[in-house]
Amino acid sequence: MSTPSQVYEPFKAGLPPLVRYWKSLWSRRRFISEYSRSELREQHFDSAFGQLWLVLNPLLLSAVYFLLIIIIGGASDALRYAHLTATLFLFYLVANSLTGGVKSITAGQRLILNTAFPRIMLPISAVVIAVFKFLPTLVIFFIIRSVLGLAYSWQMLWALPILLITIVLALGLAITISCINVYFRDIASFLPYLTRTLLYLSPILYEASALKPALRSLQALNPLFPILDSWSQALVYGQAPQGSNLLAALAWAMGIFLIGTYFFLSREREFAVRL
Amino acid sequence: MPSASSPHKTKEIAVSVRALGLTYTTAIDRRPTLRARAKSLGRGSKQTRVIRALDNVDLDVEYGQVLGVIGANGAGKSSMMRVIAGIIPPSQGRIEVFGSVSTLLALGVGFNPSMSGRDNVFLGGLAAGMSRDEIADHFQEITDFSELGEAIDAPMRTYSSGMFSRLAFSVAATVRPDILIVDEALSTGDAKFKEKSLNRIKELRSDDRALILVSHAMATLRDVCNDVAWLHKGKLVQRGAPGVTIDAYQEFLQLGKSAAIDEDV
16 A cells, blocks of 8 residues: 555644645746736736836835925935935835735635645735836836936945845745734734834835934834845945844844744645635 | 656555544634624634534545535535545544545636636646646647637636636646546536536546546436445435435435436536
8 A cells, every 4th residue: 555645634733744845835836927927917017007107106106205305304315315215115025015915815715715735825926926016116226326326336236135135024924914814804904004104114214324212222123124224225325234234134034934934834724714 | 736656556545534524613703803803802702603514424535436426505525525635624534645636626716817818728727736838738729628719819807607617627627637526617618518528527537547526417427427425414325336326315305317407417
């Protein structure tokens, strides 16, 4: 008698066999990319105006926030505008992962009830979509940067590892919140307030160094703070980011990713009966 | 799931179900929310209803078998298929599966109506666990079988419901798993297409494959299956040769061989 290829037993909270899970996920990478592409198309990003909007939306956002900075009396020079666009665009990568991820499991109900596949695919594809939306804004940023006449330097390559850390953090957040949403459906309506708060707590409308000393303690609680600070250092000022910032960013990203994934994997077999 | 396993021999066990029990706990509250949880904290009790979908079911399926599953609505047929496919974990018991399983529980899973039929062939095929190359190899076969012609490049939201289910069935019927589970997916399209899809299922019968068909179409099951299991209210009532089991079931329903139960495919 051969050994069974699958054994199903009563649900217990705990990790599934990780090697098999990873293999099954890896074999479906094409599905993740096709699924993300079709979701993007669903949002009309394949039409000319849709793509224009993809670029216009962050540009208008940065213009509105720059207006806000001028009104509340912050420094409003070229550097400040470059800092605003760089950090705002990266922030929207994380925010879009959260808003896309929160309903990824509950919206994939038909898929979940009728096929067996690694459920973590759904929040992952939400992050893939957010990355697709982010890439054109990165091009816009470099155009803005050139128009403003900021000098280029090799230190800007630090942006690459920072971007990787951000994607890991976005994955962790999307996975965690998609899982929470299965148990508490009202988290989706709470989410806009959460992202808005994160936006103001992050060094986007102000420079990290300009934060009031009284508010420094909040900085330690915001996973995006070290990321956005390093991102601005590298891309706007062309300087190597502080090592402590990079380490803090990496620790936050890995921590949220690992805890969120553990939480998700140990629960996902129960999702089908919870939907 | 695509399989790299060696071919299976007839009479080898494909699926072994032991003392399977399944209970659903459904909330009376429409949706689980933080607010609802906070409210029930105050009351000290959760408002739930327990439904016993499957109760101590033992069932073996061998390779080479075509097992029909019959039973009234709410007998637990679909629940059992979902447990065997690994979609829902059982509450009690143990299920062992020897081979790759593919499910055809609903048509058009993973399809996106705003994409063209062509894109959806790939999307649906990938969702069913095929590789992109496999789908590309079978693409012509799929479109020919679906009889869509040039409509394959139109967005799927422009399709009629018949066209939709024809394409969905064509994609699903291309998957070649060791174990195929089909849940009432045969009644698609017009009479001609029904006949065609029934023939496709017959083609899928082979010594190294196990088929499990859930259906209310007794004539079809008599024709296709070589074994039938009858479920009632979560329990296995009878298992055996199609003629005997189906007769007993129909007698139980007090319908006999009336036209209503025999006709629909």
